[in-house]
Amino acid sequence: MTAAYRPGPDAGVTRSDDGRSVYVARLPGGPLVVLEGVAALIWGEATSAPATGWVARVAELFEQPEDAIEDDVKAFVAELGARGLLVAAALEPGPED
Amino acid sequence: MAAHEATETRGAGATVPLEVRIGFAHACLQWIADRCGADLLHIKGAALDPTLVPGRGFSDADVLARPEHVRMLLDELRHHGWELINSFAYGSSFEHSATLRHSDFGLLDLHRIYPGTGPTPDRAFEALWAERTTTVLGGVDCTVPSRDAQALLLLLHAARAGSDPKAANDVEWVWTTVDDAQRIRILEWVDRLDAGLAFSVITGTLDDHRDDPAYDLWRVAARGGTRVDEWRARVRAAQGLRAKLAVASRSMLVNVEHLTIVRGRPVSRREVAAEFFGRPVRGVREQVARRARGIHRGDP
Known part of the structure; x- marks a missing residue:
């Protein structure tokens, strides 16, 4: 079982001990990006297996309908992708979004 | 959604714990080393x-x-945002490391030698490299020495740390309280890294090595001394007349790069001149003060 996304090949990732923050660095020159709150949760679900239903899991965490948050979540993931911090994982079934 | 870039210069926004920045410094170094074909080992700290x-x-x-x-790595680091703060000759008495700084990842000490190891820097590195393992730092697999080798490296660092409480704590954990089996494994690394002189500081037998050219370096590092003591020890430890003269002449030069960092701005000729003349004077003052207190330990 794989996740929908994984860190980019030139990204380093560290999570805070309390799990509330995710630190992502573009290697080798930076920048260093801090994901907090909603951003950290989206990162967590996007990079956790299974790929199927990951947006629904985010929606469930925030007690929101999936279709109400889907566009924002996609836009955020696209921004991380544009920075080279997140890439779509090579999947068997493919991510649902 | 809260996503912030965190650099030293931005100030506002998210803060990043120092240990996280340092973890990424290691990750950055490994990334660079992997791509330029350099061999390096991450040591101490994280x-x-x-x-x-x-x-x-x-x-x-x-x-x-x-x-x-080392030269290749230094060139690569400068291409990726690392700024040289202190070059090898000015880093310490052992001239073992250069210090660099990155706006996102903080400070880095790039070692070309690990003080106390030998018989040559190449052979010492090869011995450590042959038994390397990996640990994850900043999300990247980084090469590190074996656990027993790490224990010795920590002790050799403590050997030149004088009365630093952190070093004393290291010795307590890594040597004083460990069992015989662990001590034997550490002593095996002492032999493999030709580290008998430096390790004698830990065992309290440094004075058995008075005839070693590097004895004074370790004596000053372990027990303290004036700047004059330090430079005298550096000259004695340098091998060959040319090397001794080079060390002696460096004692009179001014590290403009370091002075710039200290001042926080480009230095003027007047300030460089003041530093040039100030350093020998400071050395003499320390020497005089020690003689006056009757605690001078530089001469036999």
Whole structure:
């Protein structure tokens, strides 16, 4: 079982001990990006297996309908992708979004 | 959604714990080394096996590079946002490391030598490299020495740390309280790294090595001394007349790069001149003060 996304090949990732923050660095020159709150949760679900239903899991965490948050979540993931911090994982079934 | 870039210069926005920045410094170095074909080992600090000294803090990243790869690494680092603060000749009495700084990842000490190891820097590195393992730092697999080798490296660092309480705690955890089996494994690394002189500081037998050219370096590092003592020890430890003269002449030069960092701005000719004349004077003053207190230990 794989996740929908994984860190980019030139990204380093560290999570805070309390799990509330995710630190992502573009290697080798930076920048260093801090994901907090909603951003950290989206990162967590996007990079956790299974790929199927990951947006629904985010929606469930925030007690929101999936279709109400889907566009924002996609836009955020696209921004991380544009920075080279997140890439779509090579999947068997493919991510649902 | 809260996503912030965190750099030293931005100030506002998210803060990043120092240990996180340092972890990424290690990750950055490994990324660069992997791509330019350099061999390096991440040592001490974040890279230290956490079972050796639990809860040990750190403030920068340390890496030891294969000596022949140091120049290539320095060039690569400068291309990726690392600024040289202190070059090797001015780093310490042992002239072992250069210090660099990155706006996102903090401070880095790039070692070309690990003080106390030998018989040559190349052979010492090769011995450590042959038994390397990996640990994850900043999300990247980083190469580190074996656990037992790490224990010795920590002790050799403590050997030149004088009365630093952190070093004393390291010795307590890594040597004083360990069992015989662990001590034997460490002593095996002492032999493999030709580290008998430096390790004698830990066992309290340094004075058995008075005839060693590097004895004074370790005596001053372990027990303290004036700047004059320090430079005298550096000259004695340098091998060959040319090397001795080079060290002696450096004692009179001014590290403009370092002065710039200290001042926080480009230095003027007047300030360089003031530093040039100030350093020998400071050395003399310390020497005079020590003689006056009757605690001078520089001469036999």
